[in-house]
Amino acid sequence: MNHSENVIEMVGVEHRYGRDATALAGVDLAIGRGEFVAIIGRNGSGKTTLAKHFNGLLRPTNSHGAVRLRTKDGTTVDTRGTRLHHLAATVGYVFQNPDRQIFHDTCREELEYGPRNLGADPAELAQEVSDSLELVGLAGHEETNPIHLSRGERQRLAIASTLIMGCDVAVVDEPTTGQDRAESRKILDALAHHHARGRTIVIISHDMALVAEYATRVVAMRQGRVLTDGSPAEVFSQREVIQESNIRPPQAAVLAAELGLPGILTVDDAVRAMSESRTAAPSPDASPTHDDKVH
Ligand SMILES: Nc1ncnc2c1ncn2[C@@H]1O[C@H](COP(=O)(O)OP(=O)(O)OP(=O)(O)O)[C@@H](O)[C@H]1O
Numbered sequence: 001m002n003h004s005e006n007v008i009e010m011v012g013v014e015h016r017y018g019r020d021a022t023a024l025a026g027v028d029l030a031i032g033r034g035e036f037v038a039i040i041g042r043n044g045s046g047k048t049t050l051a052k053h054f055n056g057l058l059r060p061t062n063s064h065g066a067v068r069l070r071t072k073d074g075t076t077v078d079t080r081g082t083r084l085h086h087l088a089a090t091v092g093y094v095f096q097n098p099d100r101q102i103f104h105d106t107c108r109e110e111l112e113y114g115p116r117n118l119g120a121d122p123a124e125l126a127q128e129v130s131d132s133l134e135l136v137g138l139a140g141h142e143e144t145n146p147i148h149l150s151r152g153e154r155q156r157l158a159i160a161s162t163l164i165m166g167c168d169v170a171v172v173d174e175p176t177t178g179q180d181r182a183e184s185r186k187i188l189d190a191l192a193h194h195h196a197r198g199r200t201i202v203i204i205s206h207d208m209a210l211v212a213e214y215a216t217r218v219v220a221m222r223q224g225r226v227l228t229d230g231s232p233a234e235v236f237s238q239r240e241v242i243q244e245s246n247i248r249p250p251q252a253a254v255l256a257a258e259l260g261l262p263g264i265l266t267v268d269d270a271v272r273a274m275s276e277s278r279t280a281a282p283s284p285d286a287s288p289t290h291d292d293k294v295h
């Protein structure tokens with residue numbers, strides 16, 4: 001995947017709600033095409049405010065702060081001077097509550113609505129609808145009324161109806177909050193399928209085990225600033241930083257760090273590393289003596 005081109009660039013972005021609440025206190029951040037980014041951080045750290053800047057739902061409140069998008073036609077636009085529907089063609093935003101964006105009586109109508117408004121050919125649309133339902137694990141639900149879907153399935157329908165618009169980037173705010181393990185996985189798998197087809201994915205999540213498994217990059221927010229930014233292994237190994245931001249890294253990562261196995265994120269990684277360290281273990285003669293113990 002080519003990460004060399006940035007699809008989103010933020011420079012010096014501040015955002016204040018009213019006079020007192022500074023939600024973003026100066027953020028510089030670039031998102032590369034093809035990344036799968038997870039934004040993490042404690043409640044109120046500015047994650048949603050940050051994400052809403054990615055497609056102009058919010059704009060910087062300081063004059064020199066800027067957010068720029070690389071659009072499909074290769075031009076770069078500033079969100080401040082560009083209409084929302086134009087920005088939405090590049091960055092789609094899926095709200096935390098899927099019911100904010102589901103209005104129709106069948107999944108088919110729900111998915112057809114946006115593309116029809118853009119003048120899509122109805123004959124081609126039928127196939128596209130079936131394909132998008134399949135990509136989010138809802139194959140065959142064309143005629144299902146969304147009210148008969150579970151909350152998690154509606155979340156996946158909302159993802160499909162945003163992505164069927166053809167945006168390059170999908171920003172998804174807390175897609176797994178309140179979902180059980182199995183449903184959370186289906187939602188992340190739906191996003192992973194789109195990622196594998198070349199979309200750039202940005203999620204906000206409190207579920208560190210899923211973040212570790214799916215994201216290629218983690219951006220941790222604290223008090224309106226980027227606290228740390230790197231691969232999941234890099235971010236979750238920064239123990240003090242993590243404690244400060246009240247983030248609980250994946251349990252497998254915590255346990256592995258205690259066992260002296262840094263860079264482990266999942267139980268599978270841990271099992272592999274432990275079996276490798278067993279095979280590579282020195283003979284009993286070479287084991288450390290009492291005097292070698294580190295105090
Ligand atoms: N509409 C608003 N009006 C006033 N203050 C707001 C508004 N939305 C957010 N804030 C404040 O801005 C700060 C950042 O909020 P934001 O919603 O971006 O955080 P968050 O990291 O998404 O939190 P959560 O994990 O709870 O969703 C918080 O102090 C919040 O109270």
Ligand SMILES: [Mg+2]
Binds near residue numbers: 049
């Ligand atoms: Mg939020």
